[in-house]
Amino acid sequence: MLNSPFLRLIAATLILCASPTFADTFTQTHRDTLNTLKQQALEDSLSYDIVESLTTEVGARLVGTPASDKSEQWAADKMRELGFDKVWLEESEAILWTRGKSTVTMVAPYQHNLVALALGNSVGTGDTPIRADVVRFESLDALKAAAPGSLNGKIAYVGFRMRRHIDGRGYGEAVGARVNGASEAAKKGAVAFIMRSVGTDSHRVAHTGVMDYADEVKKIPALALSNPDADLLDNALKRDKPVTLSLDVGASGNAGTTTIANVIGEITGSKYPDQVVTLGAHLDSWDVGTGAIDDGLGVGITLAAAHYIGQLEQRPERTIRVILFAAEEIGLAGAKDYVARRNGDMSDHVIGAEWDFGNGNIYRMEPGVGPVALNDIRDFANYLAPMGIALAKTNTAKGQSDMSALGHAGQPAVNFNPDGSDYFDVHHTHDDTLDKVNKDALKHNTAVYTVFAYFAAASGVDFRK
Numbered sequence: 001m002l003n004s005p006f007l008r009l010i011a012a013t014l015i016l017c018a019s020p021t022f023a024d025t026f027t028q029t030h031r032d033t034l035n036t037l038k039q040q041a042l043e044d045s046l047s048y049d050i051v052e053s054l055t056t057e058v059g060a061r062l063v064g065t066p067a068s069d070k071s072e073q074w075a076a077d078k079m080r081e082l083g084f085d086k087v088w089l090e091e092s093e094a095i096l097w098t099r100g101k102s103t104v105t106m107v108a109p110y111q112h113n114l115v116a117l118a119l120g121n122s123v124g125t126g127d128t129p130i131r132a133d134v135v136r137f138e139s140l141d142a143l144k145a146a147a148p149g150s151l152n153g154k155i156a157y158v159g160f161r162m163r164r165h166i167d168g169r170g171y172g173e174a175v176g177a178r179v180n181g182a183s184e185a186a187k188k189g190a191v192a193f194i195m196r197s198v199g200t201d202s203h204r205v206a207h208t209g210v211m212d213y214a215d216e217v218k219k220i221p222a223l224a225l226s227n228p229d230a231d232l233l234d235n236a237l238k239r240d241k242p243v244t245l246s247l248d249v250g251a252s253g254n255a256g257t258t259t260i261a262n263v264i265g266e267i268t269g270s271k272y273p274d275q276v277v278t279l280g281a282h283l284d285s286w287d288v289g290t291g292a293i294d295d296g297l298g299v300g301i302t303l304a305a306a307h308y309i310g311q312l313e314q315r316p317e318r319t320i321r322v323i324l325f326a327a328e329e330i331g332l333a334g335a336k337d338y339v340a341r342r343n344g345d346m347s348d349h350v351i352g353a354e355w356d357f358g359n360g361n362i363y364r365m366e367p368g369v370g371p372v373a374l375n376d377i378r379d380f381a382n383y384l385a386p387m388g389i390a391l392a393k394t395n396t397a398k399g400q401s402d403m404s405a406l407g408h409a410g411q412p413a414v415n416f417n418p419d420g421s422d423y424f425d426v427h428h429t430h431d432d433t434l435d436k437v438n439k440d441a442l443k444h445n446t447a448v449y450t451v452f453a454y455f456a457a458a459s460g461v462d463f464r465k
Contacts, residue, residue, distance in 0.1 A: 030458055034383065034451050037308050041447035046307065047300035048439055050078065054299055055290040055434045062287035063327045064096040064258035071283050072261045075299070075324050079265035082307040084322075086268065089261040092337035094327040096258040097121050099287055100250015102223060104194075107131065108244040110236055115226040116194070117206040117288065119178060120330060121213065122222040123253035130155070130192050130221065130247045136237050140177040146188045155192045155245055156185035159234055161227075164200040168357060168420040174198045175209070182222035183214035192247050193222045196230035201425035204228045208286050208428045210330050221249045260284075260326035262334045265303075267310040269457060271317035277456040278321050278352035278411070279305060279449060280403045282328030289432030293423065296434075297442060298355035299324060305450040309457070316457035318350060325402040328356070335402035339409045349411040351456050351463045353449065354403035360419025361441045362448050364390050368397030368413040370465040377414070380455050384448065392417075412463035416448060 026034075041047075054074065061071045072089060079087045097120055104116040118124075132155045137143040139160045146156075158177040163170035177195050185193040197207035206226045213219050225233065236243045263283060269275065281298025285291025302322045309320055326334030339346075351369070365384060367377045374395055381391035397415040398407030407413045418441070426432045456463070 026459060033312065034454060037450045037454055038447045040308055041304065041450045042443050044304075044443070047304035047442050047446040048437065050300035050303050051292055051296040051437060052434060053078070054296050055292045059290045060287045061283060061285045061291055063094055063260060063284050063330055064098065065287065068260070068284060072263055075263040075283055078303060079263070079322070082303055083310045084265035084267060084306065086266040088264055090264060090338065090341060091259055091261045092333065093257040094260045094330060094333040095121070096255045097330070098252045098255055100124060100252065102250065103248040104223065104225070105246045106233070106236065106243065107246050109239070109241045112232060114229040114232070115204050115206050116223045116229070117208040118249050118251040119208060119222045119224060120210040120286070121253065122182070122211065122249065122251045123219045124251045125192070125221050125247055125249045131244060132191055134233070134237065134243045134245055136234070140181055140184065143181065143184050143188070148187065149189050151185060152189035154190055155194060155247070156181070156188065156190040157233065158195040159230060161196060162198055162200055162424060164421060164424070166419055166421050167417060168423055170200065171198065171424060178209050178224065179211050180214070182211055182220055183217045186218045186220045190220060192220050194245070195224050197224040197227055199227060199424050199427060199429065201431075202227055203425070203431060205429040205431050208288060219253060221247060221251070223247065223249065260334055262326050262338055263324040265306070265322050267306050267315065267320040269317050269319040270315040273319050274348055275318040275350050276321040276348060277318055277350050277453055278323055278403070278406065279453055280323045280325060280352060280354035280399070282326070282334070282356060282402055283324040284327055284329050285432070286329055286428050288428070288430045289426070290434065291432060292434045293359055293426055293432050293436055294428065295328070295356050297359070297437065300442065301355045301446045301449050304446050305453050308450050309454050316454055317460065318457040320453050320457050323402070328402050332402055332405055335405035339405050344409045346406055346409045346411040349406060351412040351414065352399050352403050352406055353414045353416060353452060354400040355416070355445070355449065356401040358418030358420040358423050359436065359438050359441060360421065361444045362389055362416045362418045364392050364417040366392035366397045366415040366417060367395050368399070368407060368415070369395065369463040370412070372465040373412070373461055373463040376459065376461045380452075383451070387444065387448065389448065414452065416445070418445060
């Protein structure tokens with residue numbers, strides 16, 4: 001009866017349309033549970049309480065420090081306290097870097113003490129401070145275009161100012177200088193590299209962050225200036241007089257390796273315990289501030305979301321796995337180890353989402369799923385719409401930060417995009433402290449992650465199809 005191509009097309013269309021979606025497979029009980037979970041998260045302070053506990057009892061969590069080790073024990077204990085069924089650590093090795101004191105002084109033609117931080121992985125200046133004139137470049141590309149040898153004996157300075165955006169895209173425009181600027185400067189003969197901080201604030205605090213040295217290129221000290229001090233340096237340079245800085249940097253550079261650990265906890269599924277929905281955040285932070293925003297928020301959101309679901313009388317069919325990744329700040333070391341331990345096989349990883357950006361309300365959901373599953377995502381997006389969350393037009397998400405390692409290995413993902421307008425005011429600075437947390441937004445975002453995790457674990461959707 002289906003010999004006609006037209007009839008076969010109609011039949012295929014009917015079958016596709018008849019495929020069960022979120023709207024079909026979720027019972028009224030499921031929907032009631034979603035509403036209960038959402039309301040609980042919106043009214044409860046658990047995620048904030050977790051961030052408060054982490055920042056008070058542990059504080060800054062730089063890889064390789066005693067506080068980093070303490071944070072792993074704190075996380076495992078907190079998961080058990082919150083009722084996780086299984087809790088374990090997965091250890092690996094990462095590069096160890098330690099920060100010493102940094103003193104940056106303008107010595108001519110004017111005298112000023114400048115606020116600066118060494119960038120992660122930077123070498124120090126050794127026993128003798130570096131004293132040299134500054135050559136300014138507007139951007140990393142301008143530095144790359146400098147003639148070989150043109151910076152012999154000079155300090156290269158990139159003055160690019162990051163721009164503020166709700167989605168934080170200004171970070172991508174600015175961070176290249178932080179990552180690659182030192183090696184590019186060294187290629188031209190520079191003895192040190194400084195840059196305007198990758199940040200949108202006007203506070204006199206510098207923003208640190210990881211940088212990389214290119215192979216077979218001399219390693220020179222690399223520092224970031226606070227935005228007000230970058231302004232001061234720019235103003236001095238406008239006078240057409242040589243500007244001389246003295247740099248005394250105690251950073252150690254590569255000091256071997258240290259043991260790190262991903263801390264993993266599960267709320268076991270009632271029917272398919274080997275199918276896992278992953279929620280991620282990173283446990284480490286830089287050594288400045290207390291790591292409240294980056295990424296204490298993610299720790300609080302994911303632990304609270306799993307806890308709420310774990311307290312249900314009827315668990316969802318799939319397992320919810322929270323992964324607190326190690327060593328994100330120095331290059332996703334924990335996430336890479338997580339994937340490597342599983343030989344890149346993410347076939348039992350149903351879908352994942354991470355929190356590692358923003359401090360305001362989530363306003364958009366960006367999926368990365370199969371074409372059929374996209375129908376279910378659209379239905380779920382309709383559920384989220386009253387919370388002010390729109391569905392992105394794209395379907396290319398791989399997961400934020402650490403979760404991107406799992407995404408590129410084959411795990412479907414959803415990215416939740418929060419208002420990040422003020423995120424880079426405190427990012428990687430001494431100002432990343434508990435008082436900066438937007439408590440109302442944290443409740444909103446915890447509710448979103450909670451209902452997402454329940455939807456993914458209870459709906460039975462194959463997000464790869």
